[in-house]
Amino acid sequence: xxxxxxxxxxxKREEEEFTYDNEAGIVRPTDPEDLTDExxxxxxxxxxxxxxxxxxxxxxxxxCRKFLIVxxxxxxxxxxxxxxxxxxxxxxxxxxxxxxxxxxxxxTNK
Amino acid sequence: xxxxxxxxxxxxFNGHKSWEPAWKEAKLKPHYDVIxxxxxxxxxxxxxxxxxxxxxxxxxxxxxxxxxGGNTGRNTTIIRSNYLRDESAKLYNHAVDLWQDLxxxxxxxxxxxxxxVYNLGHSLQDxxxxxxxxxANILNGIDSEVVLPDELKRxxxxxxxxxxxxxxxLGASYQKKGGVARxxxxxxxxxxxxxxxxxxxxxxxxxxxxxxxxxxxxxLQTSKGEVQADKVGIVVAGHSSVLAAMAGIRLPVxxxxxxxxxxxxxxPILNTVVMSSQVHGYISQSNKGDLVIGGGVDxxxxxxxxxxxxxxxxxxxxMIELFPxxxxxxxxxQWAGIVDILPDACPIVGKTPVKNLYINCGWGTGxxxxxxxxxxxxxxxxxxxxxxxxxxxxxxxxxxxxxLVDEQGASGVAQH
Ligand SMILES: Cc1cc2nc3c(=O)[nH]c(=O)nc-3n(C[C@H](O)[C@H](O)[C@H](O)COP(=O)(O)OP(=O)(O)OC[C@H]3O[C@@H](n4cnc5c(N)ncnc54)[C@H](O)[C@@H]3O)c2cc1C
Ligand SMILES: [Zn+2]
Numbered sequence: 001x002x003x004x005x006x007x008x009x010x011x012k013r014e015e016e017e018f019t020y021d022n023e024a025g026i027v028r029p030t031d032p033e034d035l036t037d038e039x040x041x042x043x044x045x046x047x048x049x050x051x052x053x054x055x056x057x058x059x060x061x062x063x064c065r066k067f068l069i070v071x072x073x074x075x076x077x078x079x080x081x082x083x084x085x086x087x088x089x090x091x092x093x094x095x096x097x098x099x100x101x102x103x104x105x106x107x108t109n110k
Numbered sequence: 111x112x113x114x115x116x117x118x119x120x121x122x123f124n125g126h127k128s129w130e131p132a133w134k135e136a137k138l139k140p141h142y143d144v145i146x147x148x149x150x151x152x153x154x155x156x157x158x159x160x161x162x163x164x165x166x167x168x169x170x171x172x173x174x175x176x177x178x179g180g181n182t183g184r185n186t187t188i189i190r191s192n193y194l195r196d197e198s199a200k201l202y203n204h205a206v207d208l209w210q211d212l213x214x215x216x217x218x219x220x221x222x223x224x225x226x227v228y229n230l231g232h233s234l235q236d237x238x239x240x241x242x243x244x245x246a247n248i249l250n251g252i253d254s255e256v257v258l259p260d261e262l263k264r265x266x267x268x269x270x271x272x273x274x275x276x277x278x279x280l281g282a283s284y285q286k287k288g289g290v291a292r293x294x295x296x297x298x299x300x301x302x303x304x305x306x307x308x309x310x311x312x313x314x315x316x317x318x319x320x321x322x323x324x325x326x327x328x329x330l331q332t333s334k335g336e337v338q339a340d341k342v343g344i345v346v347a348g349h350s351s352v353l354a355a356m357a358g359i360r361l362p363v364x365x366x367x368x369x370x371x372x373x374x375x376x377x378p379i380l381n382t383v384v385m386s387s388q389v390h391g392y393i394s395q396s397n398k399g400d401l402v403i404g405g406g407v408d409x410x411x412x413x414x415x416x417x418x419x420x421x422x423x424x425x426x427x428x429m430i431e432l433f434p435x436x437x438x439x440x441x442x443x444q445w446a447g448i449v450d451i452l453p454d455a456c457p458i459v460g461k462t463p464v465k466n467l468y469i470n471c472g473w474g475t476g477x478x479x480x481x482x483x484x485x486x487x488x489x490x491x492x493x494x495x496x497x498x499x500x501x502x503x504x505x506x507x508x509x510x511x512x513x514l515v516d517e518q519g520a521s522g523v524a525q526h
Contacts, residue, residue: 001418001419002410002418015409015410015418015420016420019409020409020411023411037510037511038510040510041509041510041511041512042360042510044509045362045453045509046360046361046362046509047351047360047361047362047363047364048351048355048360049351049352049361049363049364049365049411050351050352050355051349051351051352051365056410056411072412074411074412074413074414075412075413075414076414077412077414077416
């Protein structure tokens with residue numbers, strides 16, 4: 001059972017109050033028409049699915065119902081920190097993690 | 111040494127002192143024609159069929175822990191092939207065909223027991239889906255039938271078929287050829303048979319990097335040093351994304367814990383397999399007598415083989431709803447494996463964007479049943495550098511073309 005600190009409610013609550021959303025940093029392309037099929041497929045389905053410290057987004061479903069960003073080592077479930085979406089957008093490490101989140105097969109394969 | 115009555119008799123005169131190890135622990139050689147990464151059932155079966163049918167014998171299976179220590183040794187061993195889509199059902203059914211004779215084929219008792227599998231329906235929509243799936247199965251030559259509550263009550267008296275429950279049972283699909291097998295024996299049986307044909311099985315050998323030159327795989331870095339290979343097959347279930355990333359490939363896979371548990375051994379009480387994807391649990395009784403129970407996947411991605419207690423609690427609730435006697439049974443052990451889930455709940459068995467690098471992944475919560483079939487067609491794919499006809503639709507690039515094979519409804523466990 002994960003205990004997740006909600007940065008909005010300011011309390012540590014049980015995992016069951018939350019809903020896991022996705023790995024963080026997946027941004028909908030601004031101009032989908034300009035993408036190749038590979039790039040679109042990668043946006044829709046491709047995931048880093050890393051093992052180790054990752055950023056992911058959760059929703060505090062049974063609480064404030066807001067999205068939060070959780071930094072968790074998913075190999076041992078240790079939660080390093082949680083952030084509001086605003087805090088995350090100012091976090092350097094989070095930004096770096098995001099920049100690789102949408103790279104597609106073609107780009108990474110070169 | 112063959113396992114036979116004659117050899118058993120012969121060894122018994124010698125106090126059983128001269129049995130050989132079932133398979134040979136090999137040292138890593140500098141070069142192989144084919145390297146299989148992952149010593150689970152699928153990897154070992156692939157190596158076996160490469161050696162046996164395709165006569166490629168300079169093959170290694172690299173396993174980071176011990177063989178069968180992944181999902182192969184953690185699953186609830188349900189075998190069936192009553193899936194909806196032609197593209198997937200035919201492959202699962204190929205596996206069910208191979209299970210029938212696997213013990214003899216491998217000269218190792220995999221304890222395949224075709225005790226039948228029921229998939230319950232609890233709503234009118236469930237029953238419509240079941241009718242549709244059974245119809246599709248029959249068209250594909252897969253044994254499948256609809257069973258109604260009165261008959262279910264007669265066949266499984268211990269199950270609560272009352273119409274007064276929260277989610278009354280309205281019927282089920284039934285596959286007579288379905289059943290269970292001994293998971294460890296499957297890994298050991300394939301390992302022994304492959305090893306006998308000259309395949310090197312190297313344990314405690316973790317692949318840590320891949321050498322890709324001009325879009326072609328050349329070799330691997332491992333915890334036991336570097337090794338060259340003409341062809342490489344990735345068969346690592348929950349760790350597929352981690353391995354694919356070493357070759358610069360992003361997969362549509364997510365990895366999540368899936369839990370199971372067993373009770374203390376009981377007298378025989380359940381002689382078949384019962385699954386319900388609606389109340390969400392599945393159960394069988396092992397030959398030792400323990401009830402083997404599984405449920406849905408955990409709510410978040412991750413690689414820690416643990417899972418959350420509340421997921422377990424839901425499974426227990428479902429089981430008590432179906433089999434009220436379970437409320438008084440003590441559970442012995444609980445564990446989790448990391449399952450590799452794809453958006454359409456169907457696997458990828460085929461080529462990758464890197465030449466001579468192949469992948470078999472995405473079996474998620476239900477790949478044990480496919481072990482011999484998947485190994486067989488994956489071996490063909492690697493040897494011929496093109497898919498066998500049974501896995502030709504299960505490509506990685508269906509996630510680009512959009513030609514998904516939607517098995518969401520028919521796979522026994524809701525995957526998200
Ligand atoms: C709790 C649970 C219940 C299940 N129930 C069923 C069921 O009832 N019926 C069914 O059909 N399926 C079921 N499944 C799914 C089934 O177990 C899997 O789909 C199947 O066993 C996958 O086999 P595999 O050989 O591909 O993977 P695994 O057996 O997981 O083998 C992969 C191997 O790769 C190794 N590996 C990983 N990384 C590396 C590396 N870097 N280098 C070297 N080796 C590496 C691992 O150590 C592992 O041994 C269940 C799974 C779980 C977890
Ligand atoms: Zn909150």
